[in-house]
Amino acid sequence: MERCSPHAWRTPAVGDEALVCDVCESRQDLVRDITAEAKAEIVREYRRHNGPIVGGHFEEALEAALAAARERASGVSPGSPGEGSA
Numbered sequence: 001m002e003r004c005s006p007h008a009w010r011t012p013a014v015g016d017e018a019l020v021c022d023v024c025e026s027r028q029d030l031v032r033d034i035t036a037e038a039k040a041e042i043v044r045e046y047r048r049h050n051g052p053i054v055g056g057h058f059e060e061a062l063e064a065a066l067a068a069a070r071e072r073a074s075g076v077s078p079g080s081p082g083e084g085s086a
Contacts, residue, residue: 006045006049007023007042007045008023009046011061012061013065015065019042019062030069034062039062039066042062043062
């Protein structure tokens with residue numbers, strides 16, 4: 001299958017492990033592959049091709065999915081007490 005350019009990224013959801021292209025099914029692991037630079041490029045291209053409103057919603061969804069994936073990868077459960085809590 002040919003790679004598309006730009007990718008038609010599926011809007012990520014909390015709980016997703018990867019960003020997936022709907023056309024070529026290319027995958028970018030949210031923890032391993034999405035650096036700050038990669039995220040900025042993905043969002044820039046998405047906004048350019050889909051407009052500022054849809055791009056804004058995509059960016060918010062990507063941020064939430066990234067945060068949740070990184071939290072899972074670090075082994076920290078949401079709402080768990082930190083060190084020093086009594």
